[in-house]
Amino acid sequence: MDGPSESPELWAFLESLRCGELLSGTVAAIERFGVFVSLDDGPGHPLFPGVGFITVPDLSWRRVETASDVVRVGERVSCEFLMFDTWNLEARLSLRATRPDPFQAFAEGVSVGDELRGRVTGLIPFGVFVEVADGIEGLVHVRDLASPPVGDPSKAVRVGDEVTVFVTRIDRQRRTLVLSRRRGHGRREPPYR
Numbered sequence: 001m002d003g004p005s006e007s008p009e010l011w012a013f014l015e016s017l018r019c020g021e022l023l024s025g026t027v028a029a030i031e032r033f034g035v036f037v038s039l040d041d042g043p044g045h046p047l048f049p050g051v052g053f054i055t056v057p058d059l060s061w062r063r064v065e066t067a068s069d070v071v072r073v074g075e076r077v078s079c080e081f082l083m084f085d086t087w088n089l090e091a092r093l094s095l096r097a098t099r100p101d102p103f104q105a106f107a108e109g110v111s112v113g114d115e116l117r118g119r120v121t122g123l124i125p126f127g128v129f130v131e132v133a134d135g136i137e138g139l140v141h142v143r144d145l146a147s148p149p150v151g152d153p154s155k156a157v158r159v160g161d162e163v164t165v166f167v168t169r170i171d172r173q174r175r176t177l178v179l180s181r182r183r184g185h186g187r188r189e190p191p192y193r
Contacts, residue, residue: 007089010051013042014084014091021081023093025052026074030067035059037077037093051090054079058094061102062135070095103175106136112167115183120161123153130165130179138177140165145181156181 017023025039028049037052038044045051059070071077079093110116118132127141143149146156157163169178 007043007046009043010045010089014051014089017081017084017091019081019083022078022098023052023081023091024076024078025050026076027071028073030071030073032066035067035071037079039091045090048088048090052079052093053085053088053090054093054095058082058092058096061096061099063137101175102133102135103177104172106133107170107172107177110167110170112169114167116165116167116179118163118165118179120157120159120163123157123159125153128153128157130163132165132177132179136177138165138167138179140179140181144168144179147182 023037023039023041025037027035028038029036034056035054036048036050037054038050039052042051054067056064056067059067064070077095078098079095080097082092082094082097085092116132118130118138120128121131121137122129125142127139128145129137130140131137142151142153145153150156163181165179165181166183167177168180169176171177
């Protein structure tokens with residue numbers, strides 16, 4: 001897009017929006033990289049199916065494989081306005097910002113040292129991810145995975161294994177949970193509130 005002279009009405013509409021404002025519309029198209037939303041207010045887009053756009057990470061607090069796991073074409077949505085994308089001449093939106101963050105609710109109910117049960121959801125070179133509640137994953141660093149320690153996470157667990165873990169750190173601001181398979185191992189830090 002070349003700027004205000006190409007679509008003056010659309011440019012003026014997008015410039016009038018404020019961060020955090022709620023916008024409503026209809027899901028116009030679902031692509032692998034996100035969702036186009038035809039907004040109730042404002043003009044149409046000269047190229048895209050909608051003026052609003054939601055990236056896949058902004059659809060849900062949970063990790064999703066495809067946008068169609070969360071929304072359907074024709075569905076009505078209310079989203080928070082994040083920013084005016086001047087390159088694509090669109091309103092970047094967040095559907096997840098309008099919903100409660102499940103991590104914060106989870107963090108209210110757990111403390112450092114708590115024992116939890118979970119399922120291994122992923123292995124990476126330096127540890128494993130364990131889902132301890134619906135949509136809530138924590139990282140067990142490879143050094144805290146087995147006793148004696150192993151160098152390769154696949155030597156201790158496989159994806160799908162049910163394991164017992166202990167909370168070693170909760171960072172509410174960064175939405176991270178650090179776990180250990182060994183009770184009392186690692187730094188015992190107070191949860192970030």
